[in-house]
Amino acid sequence: MVTEETLRNRVMALLDEVKDPEIPAVSIRELGMVHRVEVSDQHVRVELLPTFVGCPALDFIRQGVQRRLEAAGIRADVAFVLDVPWTSDRITPEGIEKLRGFGIAPPVRSDSPTLVPPCPYCGAEGGEIENLFGPTPCRAIFYCSRCRQPFEGIKAV
Ligand SMILES: [Zn+2]
Numbered sequence: 001m002v003t004e005e006t007l008r009n010r011v012m013a014l015l016d017e018v019k020d021p022e023i024p025a026v027s028i029r030e031l032g033m034v035h036r037v038e039v040s041d042q043h044v045r046v047e048l049l050p051t052f053v054g055c056p057a058l059d060f061i062r063q064g065v066q067r068r069l070e071a072a073g074i075r076a077d078v079a080f081v082l083d084v085p086w087t088s089d090r091i092t093p094e095g096i097e098k099l100r101g102f103g104i105a106p107p108v109r110s111d112s113p114t115l116v117p118p119c120p121y122c123g124a125e126g127g128e129i130e131n132l133f134g135p136t137p138c139r140a141i142f143y144c145s146r147c148r149q150p151f152e153g154i155k156a157v
Helices: 004-015 058-071 093-101
Strands: 034-040 043-048 076-080 128-131 139-143 150-154
Touching: 004 034, 004 043, 004 058, 043 058, 058 076
Parallel strands: 043 076
Antiparallel strands: 034 043, 128 139, 139 150
């Protein structure tokens, strides 16, 4: 019988394999969506935080988690909870690096005076918001005033 600690660590490792369907470079754990993993009597409950409420990908993500765990022989309840608000500050440092590698500007800290992240191409700050409604609710299109390129970024919330 595996200990609760081992099982919990296994679940966390498996959660790292579930990617955000909109940004496949980044796992849901790296996006800070994993609120809690509870293990008791070999029963696993995974609580996730929705990045943006109403995001149509939520059900897809929940099922993806369930399937990934089941494939590893772990039965789990997977639920989205609203116990604490997800904020873009929850994205882990690895997640931020992967977003950059994927060509998406990571969000500014939520207490930053500007909403516009530095340009991923030239690093310039002080760009403009071109379109707050990017390809998905989490993303916006910004415009770099130095290298004059539009770029996509995660909205800070
Ligand atoms: Zn630039």
